Amino acid sequence: xxxxxxxxxxxxxxxxxxxxxxxxxxxxxxxxxxxxxxxxxxxxxxxxxxxxxxxxxxxxxxxxxxxxxxxxxxxxxxxxxxxxxxxxxxxxxxxxxxxxxxxxxxxxxxxxxxxxxxxxxxxxxxxxxxxxxxxxxxxxxxxxxxxxxxxxxxxxxxxxxxxxxxxxxxxxxxxxxxxxxxxxxxxxxxxxxxxxxxxxxxxxxxxxxxxxxxxxxxxxxxxxxxxxxxxxxxxxxxxxxxxxxxxxxxxxxxxxxxxxxxxxxxxxxxxxxxxxxxxxxxxxxxxxxxxxxxxxxxxxxxxxxxxxxxxxxxxxxxxxxxxxxxxxxxxxxxxxxxxxxxxxxxxxxxxxxxxxxxxxxx
Ligand SMILES: [Zn+2]
Ligand SMILES: [Zn+2]
Numbered sequence: 001x002x003x004x005x006x007x008x009x010x011x012x013x014x015x016x017x018x019x020x021x022x023x024x025x026x027x028x029x030x031x032x033x034x035x036x037x038x039x040x041x042x043x044x045x046x047x048x049x050x051x052x053x054x055x056x057x058x059x060x061x062x063x064x065x066x067x068x069x070x071x072x073x074x075x076x077x078x079x080x081x082x083x084x085x086x087x088x089x090x091x092x093x094x095x096x097x098x099x100x101x102x103x104x105x106x107x108x109x110x111x112x113x114x115x116x117x118x119x120x121x122x123x124x125x126x127x128x129x130x131x132x133x134x135x136x137x138x139x140x141x142x143x144x145x146x147x148x149x150x151x152x153x154x155x156x157x158x159x160x161x162x163x164x165x166x167x168x169x170x171x172x173x174x175x176x177x178x179x180x181x182x183x184x185x186x187x188x189x190x191x192x193x194x195x196x197x198x199x200x201x202x203x204x205x206x207x208x209x210x211x212x213x214x215x216x217x218x219x220x221x222x223x224x225x226x227x228x229x230x231x232x233x234x235x236x237x238x239x240x241x242x243x244x245x246x247x248x249x250x251x252x253x254x255x256x257x258x259x260x261x262x263x264x265x266x267x268x269x270x271x272x273x274x275x276x277x278x279x280x281x282x283x284x285x286x287x288x289x290x291x292x293x294x295x296x297x298x299x300x301x302x303x304x305x306x307x308x309x310x311x312x313x314x315x316x317x318x319x320x321x322x323x324x325x326x327x328x329x330x331x332x333x334x335x336x337x338x339x340x341x342x343x344x345x346x347x348x349x350x351x352x353x354x355x356x357x358x359x360x361x362x
Contacts, residue, residue: 013050013051013052013053013054015029015054016028016029016050016054016074017029018038018048018049018050018057018059018074019048020045020046020047020048020059023041023042023043023044023045024037024038024039024040024041024045025037025038025039025045025048025057025059025061025072026038027057027074038057038072038074039059039061039063039072039079041061041062041063041079043061043062043063044061044062044067045059045060045061045062045063046059046060046061046067046091047059047060047091047092047093048092049092049093049094049095049101050074051095051099052095052099054074055073055074055075056071056072056073056074056122057071057072057074058070058071058082058092058095058101058103059071059092060090060091060092060103061079063079064081065086066086066087066088067085067086067087067088067090068081068082068083068084068085068086068090069081069082069083069085069090069092069101069103069120070082071101071122080122080124081124082101082120082121082122082124082127083103083105083107083118083120083127085105085107085108086107087105087106087107089105089106089115090103090104090105090107091103091104091105093117096119098119099122100119100120100121100122100128101119101120101122102117102118102119102120103117103118103120103127104116104117104118105118116129116130117129117130118130191279191282192279192282192283192342192358196256196283196341196342196358197357197358197359199340200340200341200342200343200357200358200359201357201358201359203249203339203340203343203357204339204340204343204355204356204357204359204360207242207245207339207340207343207345207355208355210241210245211238211241211242211245211345211353211355234350234351235333235335235347235348235349235350235351237351238345238347238351238353239335239337239347242337242339242345242347243337245339246337246338246339246340249339249340253316253340253341254316256315256316256340256341257314257315257316257341258276258314258315264312265312265314265316266312266313266314266316266317267312267313267314268313269313270303270307270313271313272301272313272318273313276313276314276315276318277301277318279315280296280301280315280318280319280320281296281297281299281320283315283341283342283358284296284299284319284320284342284358284361285358285361285362286299286320286361287299287320287321287322287325288319288320288321288325288342288344288356288361289321289322289325289328289346289356290346290354290356290360292322292324292325294322294324294325296320298322299320299321299322299323299326300320300321300322300323300326301318301319301320302318302319302320302321302326302329303317303318304317304318304319304336304337304338304344305317305338315341316338316340316341317338319338319342319344332349333348333349334346334347334348334349335347339355342357342358343355343356343357343358344356344357
């Protein structure tokens with residue numbers, strides 16, 4: 001098992017790494033030594049994930065003809081089937097805090113892009129559909145091909161953290177070593193951390209994926225384009241897609257908001273309080289326009305959706321812009337959306353667009 005090209009979807013817990021190679025699920029000691037085959041089904045397997053205690057491994061297998069979620073004990077025993085979806089877009093993402101397998105699948109949905117997250121108990125009972133809404137925007141970032149497995153693993157970890165309400169501050173596993181993850185509580189007034197950068201980066205990349213395919217098949221008349229200006233159609237289309245992405249993330253991004261006294265989010269009033277400004281400065285580091293290097297100290301705190309139009313004074317709607325790009329944003333035809341705290345979609349009047357995330361502003 002020395003040829004890295006065959007090694008896919010590694011998952012590390014304690015001293016064991018699980019991975020898929022030659023269509024089978026394999027296990028190996030992290031400290032080195034012989035790998036052993038957990039399955040020998042002569043059917044494709046994918047996305048193996050070890051349980052938190054390292055005793056079970058969940059994976060997608062076609063051993064019964066169509067792809068479904070299965071689980072097996074690391075030290076042997078029968079392989080048990082947990083789902084009956086028969087969907088090739090099913091993926092095992094990880095495990096929930098209460099020991100169920102976390103999977104995403106578009107099963108039962110009209111479109112394969114409408115992927116939902118499920119928690120599957122090991123007793124084989126019907127899985128619970130998790131109340132996160134369609135998670136397609138994030139799931140789109142979960143492509144785990146061999147060349148990008150580092151990034152794929154990171155995405156999977158970040159996604160799991162989002163769903164389970166915890167963020168891990170460890171680095172993704174690399175070179176067969178793994179530090180235990182440190183959990184931090186998610187629901188409190190938080191600082192912005194490296195893990196938050198990772199989450200924002202995942203969102204940004206998934207949104208880029210989503211938007212990149214759009215110009216193909218652009219219709220002549222764009223619904224919602226109030227002036228019917230065709231030259232402006234692409235910008236309108238991108239704007240609408242950006243709004244869709246932002247809407248689909250509303251529930252999840254609440255973790256980064258400033259809670260308000262009425263149970264909503266945001267600070268009452270237009271002015272950005274000093275503490276909030278510090279958080280947003282720390283998050284953004286520089287002006288949020290692509291490639292602008294202007295330091296946040298010399299930037300304005302801008303409401304992405306203007307306060308007068310109902311945009312809250314909240315980290316989810318405030319970002320740092322230098323004076324020049326603040327003015328540009330207010331120029332006719334330009335659009336700016338904050339898809340996620342710190343992730344900004346800029347749309348030019350021509351329909352050209354660019355997404356910037358904290359990682360781009362190092
Ligand atoms: Zn907010
Ligand atoms: Zn700027």
